[in-house]
Amino acid sequence: MNKNRQIVLASYVNDAALPENFALTEGPMPKPGKGEFLLRNMYFSMEPAIRGWVDGKANYLPPIPIGGVIRGPSVGQVITSHNKDFAEGDIVFALNQWEDYSVCHSDAILLKKLQPEADIPLSYYVGSLGGAGTTAYIGLHEVGLVKPGQTVVVSAAAGATGSMVGQIAKLCGCKVIGIVGSDTKAQLIIDQFGFDAAINYKTEDVTAAVIAIAPEGVDIYFDNVGGPVLNALLLAMNVYGRIVSCGMIADYNRTDNPNPITNLWEMVSRQLTMQGFLLPTYQDKVPAAMAQLEEWIRAGKITVLENITSGLASTPAAFCEMMSGKTVGKALVKVDWPVDD
Ligand SMILES: NC(=O)c1ccc[n+]([C@@H]2O[C@H](COP(=O)([O-])OP(=O)(O)OC[C@H]3O[C@@H](n4cnc5c(N)ncnc54)[C@H](OP(=O)(O)O)[C@@H]3O)[C@@H](O)[C@H]2O)c1
Numbered sequence: 001m002n003k004n005r006q007i008v009l010a011s012y013v014n015d016a017a018l019p020e021n022f023a024l025t026e027g028p029m030p031k032p033g034k035g036e037f038l039l040r041n042m043y044f045s046m047e048p049a050i051r052g053w054v055d056g057k058a059n060y061l062p063p064i065p066i067g068g069v070i071r072g073p074s075v076g077q078v079i080t081s082h083n084k085d086f087a088e089g090d091i092v093f094a095l096n097q098w099e100d101y102s103v104c105h106s107d108a109i110l111l112k113k114l115q116p117e118a119d120i121p122l123s124y125y126v127g128s129l130g131g132a133g134t135t136a137y138i139g140l141h142e143v144g145l146v147k148p149g150q151t152v153v154v155s156a157a158a159g160a161t162g163s164m165v166g167q168i169a170k171l172c173g174c175k176v177i178g179i180v181g182s183d184t185k186a187q188l189i190i191d192q193f194g195f196d197a198a199i200n201y202k203t204e205d206v207t208a209a210v211i212a213i214a215p216e217g218v219d220i221y222f223d224n225v226g227g228p229v230l231n232a233l234l235l236a237m238n239v240y241g242r243i244v245s246c247g248m249i250a251d252y253n254r255t256d257n258p259n260p261i262t263n264l265w266e267m268v269s270r271q272l273t274m275q276g277f278l279l280p281t282y283q284d285k286v287p288a289a290m291a292q293l294e295e296w297i298r299a300g301k302i303t304v305l306e307n308i309t310s311g312l313a314s315t316p317a318a319f320c321e322m323m324s325g326k327t328v329g330k331a332l333v334k335v336d337w338p339v340d341d
Helices: 048-053 131-143 160-171 183-191 206-213 227-233 265-269 279-298 312-323
Strands: 003-009 022-028 036-045 071-081 091-097 101-105 112-114 151-155 175-180 197-200 218-223 237-245 273-276 306-310 330-334
Touching (some): 022 312, 071 101, 091 101, 131 237, 131 279, 160 175, 160 218, 175 206, 197 206, 227 237, 306 312
Parallel strands (some): 218 237, 237 273, 306 330
Antiparallel strands (some): 003 022, 036 101
16 A cells, blocks of 8 residues: 555546546555545546646636646545544545545545445445435525426436436426437436436437426426527527526537527526526535435335446546447446456
8 A cells, every 4th residue: 555546647637538648657646644544545526627636727616737646535544533523434425536545634625534334335436425415405495496386407417417307306306307318318218217207318309308298388408408408498488487507518528618698688587597506515414415315215215226337547537438429327436446457
């Protein structure tokens, strides 16, 4: 345990991320300083947000420099601690880095000491009980102001966040329509996640399809993609409808040339509310969200699908696969341990 394998940025990403934009290197074992603790990473969460940190441009977090270790959420175990709130053996979720060992401190973004339940797989705390599930729950409630009887549409509906949004909205008594990128995913979200209907945005006219399924109008659009799907949904919203702006993956590979949104007048004519959502702002809501999600998962009311890749060295490929739409459910990497490369 003298070495620390790390995935670093080899070249800035301009279009779709490729595994060769990343490189596996080896650094010395990091040492935690005063107030810090050392984590052995166990799972990495494959997050589209990472795409926004590898193109050399600033967004809500600074860009990762060439040679910098890739930042991403992980679940890990404390192996050494100089922090009174974290003891050896504790399991922790936080925004760390793609590496075997990360030094963490009390003000790490998304930091949460987990109390994993014995009957729930630890990997669930990365996705359905981690960033994806809590984003879905908190975004729907705090920004969407979800109520029984409403009609909810969610995009990237077969993915980590979208599949949770759809299932939570159903449990809240809503009619739920999912937008996905293939017929296979459309069938899957109805069969496995209990959506009322699905639309393939690659082959269907999204506005017409939504209006046909929901002539009553859409009360909440949980937007994970932005771009043409957002443009289409603006024409299907109810007066006073709410758009939860959670992600814009349709533009992540084209930040210099984002998709035009031509239907913005509908914000005025339908008196819509569109509000951006970032999970770190709502950390005080996470414990209650996790408790509710745990209860639903244990009761079999929520289905969890995971796409688990093994090995730290496979992390870049797993990330690129998730971004390209090849995965369903939560994409994550299980770190091989002890070091096997
Ligand atoms: N704001 C927050 O705090 C927060 C937290 C978590 C996630 N998010 C956002 O939520 C969204 C989903 O993230 P996730 O982790 O749950 O990923 P995910 O849905 O599991 O995977 C990404 C999915 O995006 C879809 N996609 C890819 N390119 C697209 C394009 N050009 N147009 C439309 N859809 C495209 C693909 O599904 P299809 O095959 O259906 O196209 C793909 O499966 C992302 O925008 C992410 O940034 C935000």
